[in-house]
Amino acid sequence: MKIAVIGATGFVGASVVEEALSRGHVVVALVRDPAKLTPRPGLEAVKADAYDAASIAAAAKGVDAVVSAFNPGWADPEIAPKFTVGAKAIDDGVIASGVKRLLVVGGAGSLFVAPGVQLVDTPEFPEFIRAAAAAARDLHTDYVAGRAGVGLDWTFLSPPVGFGPHDPNNAAARTGAYRVGGDEVMFAGAAPATISRADLAAAIVDEIETPKHIRRRFTVAAV
Secondary structure, three states, X not given: OEEEEEOOOOOXXXXXXXXXXXXXXXXXXXXXXXXHOOOOOOEEEEEOOOOOHHHHHHHHOOOOEXXXXXXXXXXXXXXXXXXXXXXXXXXXXXXXXXXXXXXXXXXXXXXXXXXXXXXXXXXXXXXXXXXXXXXXXXXXXXXXHOOOOOOOEEEEEEOOOOOOOOOHHHHOXXXXXXXXXXXXXXEXXXXXXXXXXXXXXXXXXXXXXXXXXXXXXXXXEOO
């Protein structure tokens, strides 16, 4: 397959690139600066801007699927509005490219902790990322309501609550094994579940190769 990855040099995207290449796929890495990627067999670095639908459409044209691991950066004080603008541009660009398959890596904030209660709305949710998590939640809501991803075979992946740069488990070796959930927070005993970057990437590429969550959200966690 030929898989386009948006955010290919980022925390999640870089692992998706590695996983896809290891399986023999051709990866089209959509990045602002192609020079940041070392040339290697199967990797095509293409200049594109996540905020520019036209550049995304041109770069993604002809691929089998697009994985969006777009994130403006947690340290960016404008992350929430930038995420919304970028997500809309990515959606429009993929639609314009003619590609049908889009997997979006969203946040855990939209997962439910109780009936009708999403994680992002709980008092314990970290305030410094609440706005960004709410923006990702709104994107998922728009997909479900049909306001985004019109005509696309979209999938929305929410990583587990414990996942992130702060989690020492993110650097764990790839096992290729993981648990799959739906719209609820997953746990490991009493603690929120996590997963390594490598296994999250494996779950992403598995979903691209063998779709099981078309127009649905899913989450994953370590076994």
